[in-house]
Amino acid sequence: xxxxxxxxxxxxxxxxxxxxxxxxxxxxxxxxxxxxxxxxxxxxxxxxxxxxxxxxxxxxxxxxxxxxxxxxxxxxxxxxxxxxxxxxxxxxxxxxxxxxxxxxxxxxxxxxxxxxxxxxxxxxxxxxxxxxxxxxxxxxxxxxxxxxxxxxxxxxxxxxxxxxxxxxxxxxxxxxxxxxxxxxxxxxxxxxxxxxxxxxxxxxxxxxxxxxxxxxxxxxxxxxxxxxxxxxxxxxxxxxxxxxxxxxxxxxxxxxxxxxxxxxxxxxxxxxxxxxxxxxxxxxxxxxxxxxxxxxx
Amino acid sequence: xxxxxxxxxxxxxxxxxxxxxxxxxxxxxxxxxxxxxxxxxxxxxxxxxxxxxxxxxxxxxxxxxxxxxxxxxxxxxxxxxxxxxxxxxxxxxxxxxxxxxxxxxxxxxxxxxxxxxxxxxxxxxxxxxxxxxxxxxxxxxxxxxxxxxxxxxxxxxxxxxxxxxxxxxxxxxxxxxxxxxxxxxxxxxxxxxxxxxxxxxxxxxxxxxxxxxxxxxxxxxxxxxxxxxxxxxxxxxxxxxxxxxxxxxxxxxxxxxxxxxxxxxxxxxxxxxxxxxxxxxxxxxxxxxxxxxxxxx
Numbered sequence: 001x002x003x004x005x006x007x008x009x010x011x012x013x014x015x016x017x018x019x020x021x022x023x024x025x026x027x028x029x030x031x032x033x034x035x036x037x038x039x040x041x042x043x044x045x046x047x048x049x050x051x052x053x054x055x056x057x058x059x060x061x062x063x064x065x066x067x068x069x070x071x072x073x074x075x076x077x078x079x080x081x082x083x084x085x086x087x088x089x090x091x092x093x094x095x096x097x098x099x100x101x102x103x104x105x106x107x108x109x110x111x112x113x114x115x116x117x118x119x120x121x122x123x124x125x126x127x128x129x130x131x132x133x134x135x136x137x138x139x140x141x142x143x144x145x146x147x148x149x150x151x152x153x154x155x156x157x158x159x160x161x162x163x164x165x166x167x168x169x170x171x172x173x174x175x176x177x178x179x180x181x182x183x184x185x186x187x188x189x190x191x192x193x194x195x196x197x198x199x200x201x202x203x204x205x206x207x208x209x210x211x212x213x214x215x216x217x218x219x220x221x222x223x224x225x226x227x228x229x230x231x232x233x234x235x236x237x238x239x240x241x242x243x244x245x246x247x248x249x250x251x252x253x254x255x256x257x258x259x260x261x262x263x264x265x266x267x268x269x270x271x272x273x274x275x276x277x278x279x280x281x282x283x284x285x286x287x288x289x290x291x292x293x294x295x296x297x
Numbered sequence: 298x299x300x301x302x303x304x305x306x307x308x309x310x311x312x313x314x315x316x317x318x319x320x321x322x323x324x325x326x327x328x329x330x331x332x333x334x335x336x337x338x339x340x341x342x343x344x345x346x347x348x349x350x351x352x353x354x355x356x357x358x359x360x361x362x363x364x365x366x367x368x369x370x371x372x373x374x375x376x377x378x379x380x381x382x383x384x385x386x387x388x389x390x391x392x393x394x395x396x397x398x399x400x401x402x403x404x405x406x407x408x409x410x411x412x413x414x415x416x417x418x419x420x421x422x423x424x425x426x427x428x429x430x431x432x433x434x435x436x437x438x439x440x441x442x443x444x445x446x447x448x449x450x451x452x453x454x455x456x457x458x459x460x461x462x463x464x465x466x467x468x469x470x471x472x473x474x475x476x477x478x479x480x481x482x483x484x485x486x487x488x489x490x491x492x493x494x495x496x497x498x499x500x501x502x503x504x505x506x507x508x509x510x511x512x513x514x515x516x517x518x519x520x521x522x523x524x525x526x527x528x529x530x531x532x533x534x535x536x537x538x539x540x541x542x543x544x545x546x547x548x549x550x551x552x553x554x555x556x557x558x559x560x561x562x563x564x565x566x567x568x569x570x571x572x573x574x575x576x577x578x579x580x581x582x583x584x585x586x587x588x589x590x591x592x593x594x
Contacts, residue, residue, distance in 0.1 A: 023408075023409070025408075025412075026421075039422055041423070042423060043421070043423040043424065046421075046423065071405075071409055071412075073403070073405060073409045073410075073412035073413045073416065074409075074412050076380075076412070076413065076416040076417075077412050077413075077415050077416040077421050078421065079380060079381075079384055079416075079424060079428065080377050080378075080380040080381035080383075080384060081377075083373075083376060083377040083380045084376075084377035086377075087376055087377060105403070105404060105405055105436075106370070106402070107402060107404075107436060108368075108370060108402055109464065109465065109466035110466060110467075110468075111320075111322075112320070112368060112370045112371075113370075115322075115368075115370035115371050115373070115374050116370045116373065116374075118374050119370065119373040119374040119376075120373075124323075124340070124374050124375065125336055126338070126339060126340040126343065127340065127376060131376065139402075139404060139436050139438055140438075140472065141436055141437075141438045141461060141464075141472060141473070142461075142464050142466055142468055142469060143464075143466070143467075143468025143469055143470065143471030143472055143473070144467075144468040144471055145466050145467050145468035146466065146468055147468070164438060164439075167406065167438075167439050167440075168406065169406035169407060169439055169440070169442050169443065170407075170440075170441075170442050171407075171439055171440025171441040171442035171443055171444075172439060172440055173440065174440030174441055174483075174487065175437065175438060175440055175480060175483060175484065176438070176440070178476060178480075178483060179475060179476035179480070183472060183475075183476070183480060186472060186475060187472065190471065
């Protein structure tokens with residue numbers, strides 16, 4: 001089954017397009033995992049504590065989300081030991097029947113892009129396939145030959161990609177909104193073309209787009225330009241966007257989106273009496289309710 | 298000493314701007330390292346063979362190049378074991394008094410960019426500092442707040458960055474040459490501004506730019522736009538550019554550039570009688586001679 005169809009089914013099954021980003025800032029991991037913040041812990045102990053926390057988060061949320069989005073940077077910061085936890089956390093998410101969107105934002109010339117596509121989507125001969133991602137985020141700056149190996153990997157492994165079209169951060173304006181058509185609009189048109197050969201039965205492609213929820217007007221016009229593209233909408237919660245800001249990305253029936261929150265779910269504000277599980281669980285329930293009220297699936 | 302000054306000194310000392318890219322395609326590693334291509338080898342054995350080859354390359358070339366440029370994708374393809382070799386190879390290059398430019402092409406929102414800058418330039422508290430890079434390549438699509446953490450890391454660790462301005466691959470045209478000014482020109486102007494606070498005594502900044510040697514006319518005009526920016530010029534050799542194509546990037550005295558060749562040095566054409574070391578050594582000498590003839594330092 002194509003990634004597009006697997007994702008659409010999973011969102012329907014879980015009843016929400018909420019996506020939880022796994023961004024393990026070491027200094028914000030709950031004190032229940034003390035080695036994560038212990039300056040005397042070894043890198044391997046720090047990494048294991050980070051992995052313990054993320055696996056516990058996965059167990060807590062697996063019945064309420066379709067997918068998780070681990071952010072590679074926070075694993076790479078702990079080197080090889082961090083990457084070992086990346087693999088552990090992804091396998092754990094798959095064991096919990098979650099889809100995994102690897103937030104790697106890779107982009108390179110064709111031969112190198114092929115190596116990244118193998119690393120994260122199709123796998124080298126000796127890898128444990130449970131450690132591969134179902135989809136990854138991709139940076140399109142290098143153009144078509146940097147994307148082609150990922151499209152081939154999507155076909156080979158029924159995987160997906162989310163191409164950066166308009167990012168949620170303050171600096172996103174600097175290049176992405178310049179020109180006429182804007183760079184984001186040019187990329188959006190390319191996303192549609194790249195996705196045509198990878199349509200699922202659900203009417204959506206396995207080639208998706210990242211569009212920041214912090215720019216609702218642009219989201220609306222980019223959605224019009226990409227009517228069959230699954231959107232990954234970052235910026236909800238800690239970055240300032242609310243449920244009403246993501247609604248312009250919904251297709252009829254509230255379909256076709258994943259709305260990401262990372263810090264808002266992993267590190268919600270809480271008092272000393274509230275266990276982290278309760279705070280995280282409540283934050284996720286509030287996000288699911290807000291998205292449902294805004295018309296999401 | 299700033300990265301700009303350390304690099305300028307090293308190029309003068311070694312007498313060449315030749316840069317060797319460490320792109321370990323497993324299937325092209327010489328048969329003297331059999332586990333690299335053995336389908337029955339474990340991932341750990343494959344990774345170790347890859348590391349053995351790259352360390353041998355470093356020993357062979359260290360007296361003739363200022364720096365090496367490992368490409369992250371080919372390490373990540375072997376997961377945590379591959380990343381362990383990434384760290385080993387970088388430490389080995391530093392032990393051989395080489396500068397290391399990590400070709401990671403990372404780019405993400407500010408908080409995540411900060412994690413990448415820590416991972417590759419400044420290091421987490423527990424890391425072995427010999428495994429850090431002197432500079433990394435950075436993708437600027439996300440704009441200023443995706444670059445700021447790298448600039449801070451450059452100041453903190455006397456490190457450098459090379460920002461993608463115009464890439465060497467066929468698809469580079471798709472977005473980079475569009476608009477007026479073009480996207481590449483906009484990025485070049487930003488590179489100049491970002492680099493102003495990081496000038497070395499040599500008159501060059503520690504904020505560099507990647508400009509493909511496969512586009513000599515654009516290289517010439519981009520060099521005019523970025524007169525104090527160290528350039529990293531990929532595309533020499535296997536991608537088709539020759540010494541005359543990189544010359545428009547030289548500053549007076551043939552300074553201010555690194556010219557990269559990866560596959561042309563690591564996997565030169567050779568007959569069965571020629572040991573890989575002889576072929577690689579000869580390919581590097583030819584590249585150095587060609588660059589010198591074209592007016593490089």
